[in-house]
Amino acid sequence: MRSIFLPKSLPAAALVVVLSGFGAQNVTADQISTVSVAVASDDDAEMRFLEFADLISQSCAPDVSSSTDDVASASTDDTTAAEPTPDSTMPVLVDEVPLTTEEECAAERHAWRLSRAFSGTDTATYEEMQKKLTSLNYPAARIYRVPDFSGEPVARLDLRVGADHVALEVTGTHLGVMVRAFGAPEGVSVTEVRLEPQLDAPTS
Known part of the structure; x- marks a missing residue:
C-alpha cells in the first residue's frame, strides 16, 4: 500500500x-x-x-509476477516537448506518453465512474460539467477547460499522483459524456498535451 x-x-x-x-x-x-x-x-x-x-x-496494483513487465513498460521518455517556433505566440504542445497497465486500469475506473455519474445528463455548458465534476470529489484545481471545437463543453482532468501520468479528457454530450484517457508527461500541464487522432470505428 x-x-x-x-x-x-x-x-x-x-x-x-x-x-x-x-x-x-x-x-x-x-x-x-x-x-x-x-x-x-x-x-x-x-x-x-x-x-x-x-x-x-x-x-489496480499489479501482482509480483507482472511487476517487472510494468516497470519496463513505464520506462518512457517524458521529454517529448515540441521545438518552439521563433516569435510564436502559440502554446508549445507535447506528445502524450503511454500509460502502464496499472495506469490504464486506473484511468478506466475513473472513466467508468464519470460515465455512470453523467449518464442521462445533458451537459450543455462547461460550468455545468465543472460543477458535476467537483461534486464527484475532483478538485477544481485539477479541472481544466479546453477549446470545444464541436460546440460541446470539454474539460481535462489531471489525475496524476506522484510519478503517475493518468489524465482524462471529458466531452459533454446530450446523453452524458465521452471520456478519453491519455498520458500526461511529468511537469507539463494537461492542456499542453497533444492527443493522437482517434480512428473512427469501422462500420458494418
Whole structure:
C-alpha cells in the first residue's frame, strides 16, 4: 500500500499569502475566518481526491509476477516537448506518453465512474460539467477547460499522483459524456498535451 504524505504547512502558507493582500493592520477576525475556510475547503477537496484515487490505484496494483513487465513498460521518455517556433505566440504542445497497465486500469475506473455519474445528463455548458465534476470529489484545481471545437463543453482532468501520468479528457454530450484517457508527461500541464487522432470505428 502506497502512502501519500502532504505538507502540513500548506494551508498556513496559503493563508499568509492571501492575508497579505488585506494589509497587516486591517485584517479583521471575520476576514481571517473566511479565508481560513476557503483554504481548508481547497485542501479538503484535494485530500478527498487523493483518498479515493489511492483506493483505485491499490485495486489496480499489479501482482509480483507482472511487476517487472510494468516497470519496463513505464520506462518512457517524458521529454517529448515540441521545438518552439521563433516569435510564436502559440502554446508549445507535447506528445502524450503511454500509460502502464496499472495506469490504464486506473484511468478506466475513473472513466467508468464519470460515465455512470453523467449518464442521462445533458451537459450543455462547461460550468455545468465543472460543477458535476467537483461534486464527484475532483478538485477544481485539477479541472481544466479546453477549446470545444464541436460546440460541446470539454474539460481535462489531471489525475496524476506522484510519478503517475493518468489524465482524462471529458466531452459533454446530450446523453452524458465521452471520456478519453491519455498520458500526461511529468511537469507539463494537461492542456499542453497533444492527443493522437482517434480512428473512427469501422462500420458494418
